[in-house]
Amino acid sequence: xxxxxxxxxxxxxxxxxxxxxxxxxxxxxxxxxxxxxxxxxxxxxxxxxxxxxxxxxxxxxxxxxxxxxxxxxxxxxxxxxxxxxxxxxxxxxxxxxxxxxxxxxxxxxxxxxxxxxxxxxxxxxxxxxxxxxxxxxxxxxxxxxxxxxxxxxxxxxxxxxxxxxxxxxxxxxxxxxxxxxxxxxxxxxxxxxxxxxxxxxxxxxxxxxxxxxxxxxxxxxxxxxxxxxxxxxxxxxxxxxxxxxxxxxxxxxxxxxxxxxxxxxxxxxxxxxxxxx
DNA sequence: ACGAGAACCTGTTTGC
DNA sequence: TGCAAACAGGTTCTCG
Numbered sequence: 001x002x003x004x005x006x007x008x009x010x011x012x013x014x015x016x017x018x019x020x021x022x023x024x025x026x027x028x029x030x031x032x033x034x035x036x037x038x039x040x041x042x043x044x045x046x047x048x049x050x051x052x053x054x055x056x057x058x059x060x061x062x063x064x065x066x067x068x069x070x071x072x073x074x075x076x077x078x079x080x081x082x083x084x085x086x087x088x089x090x091x092x093x094x095x096x097x098x099x100x101x102x103x104x105x106x107x108x109x110x111x112x113x114x115x116x117x118x119x120x121x122x123x124x125x126x127x128x129x130x131x132x133x134x135x136x137x138x139x140x141x142x143x144x145x146x147x148x149x150x151x152x153x154x155x156x157x158x159x160x161x162x163x164x165x166x167x168x169x170x171x172x173x174x175x176x177x178x179x180x181x182x183x184x185x186x187x188x189x190x191x192x193x194x195x196x197x198x199x200x201x202x203x204x205x206x207x208x209x210x211x212x213x214x215x216x217x218x219x220x221x222x223x224x225x226x227x228x229x230x231x232x233x234x235x236x237x238x239x240x241x242x243x244x245x246x247x248x249x250x251x252x253x254x255x256x257x258x259x260x261x262x263x264x265x266x267x268x269x270x271x272x273x274x275x276x277x
Numbered sequence: 278a279c280g281a282g283a284a285c286c287t288g289t290t291t292g293c
Numbered sequence: 294t295g296c297a298a299a300c301a302g303g304t305t306c307t308c309g
Contacts, residue, residue, distance in 0.1 A: 002302060034285075034304080058303080076303055077287080094287080113286045115303060158280060167304085174302055223302065224289075265281055268300085 003174030005215035013229030021101040057171035075115025146202030153193035163193035242270040
């Protein structure tokens with residue numbers, strides 16, 4: 001489900017509902033997702049006030065007034081939904097957590113495939129925690145530029161497609177936006193990362209930023225089931241140039257190519273063989 | 278050391 | 294129509 005724009009959309013959707021609220025009650029409906037919930041999770045969160053929400057890579061960081069940060073990674077199918085006070089918390093087949101806030105609203109987390117996970121980390125040790133320690137640069141941050149990307153790619157023979165999915169180089173990209181950014185930059189997904197030149201790296205940075213910003217503006221991409229915290233679907237999928245468009249005509253002006261689908265490291269890549277080199 | 282592939286799960290779509 | 298295979302927004306481990 002969620003790459004950077006979708007996680008950002010969820011964070012923004014949750015913020016007005018959660019910030020300033022205390023968690024009155026937190027119920028776990030099972031002991032684990034991908035990993036076990038942290039020890040005493042409910043006890044550590046109950047009674048705490050939520051002071052801030054932020055996104056880092058594909059993680060949602062919920063800052064609590066007890067000095068802890070409640071981290072959530074949504075995996076493929078994780079989903080947070082807000083149920084305002086009075087509204088019935090509608091059925092979710094795979095609901096694994098439910099929090100009740102002081103204002104009576106409820107927050108539920110559902111995740112059919114359970115590839116998501118949560119953890120609690122001390123706020124003053126967040127950057128050094130095991131989830132964040134190895135993460136690469138934030139693609140929408142100030143210190144992401146062509147030189148940084150080129151340094152991350154240096155010496156790597158892995159295809160540029162795979163290098164961009166590596167969260168330790170750039171943090172937050174996933175399959176959709178890597179395909180879209182490579183198309184916009186005119187770079188073939190199979191090209192060795194270490195052989196992408198300086199000018200191409202600079203262009204790639206520009207296109208990565210542009211596609212992520214446009215997707216956030218559109219509320220993310222809803223392929224099958226993505227929705228923001230308030231249940232709204234995103235609509236960036238209507239602006240895809242290549243993703244899930246195998247066999248269709250290339251959208252680039254003057255290009256007569258057709259979009260091709262290949263598999264790299266078990267994941268689908270979509271690209272135009274005639275204008276991505 | 279590095280990269281490809283499998284594994285982790287469940288649900289939905291595709292193809293015979 | 295029905296069933297099985299393929300496929301899905303992510304990460305992490307193993308094997309060669």
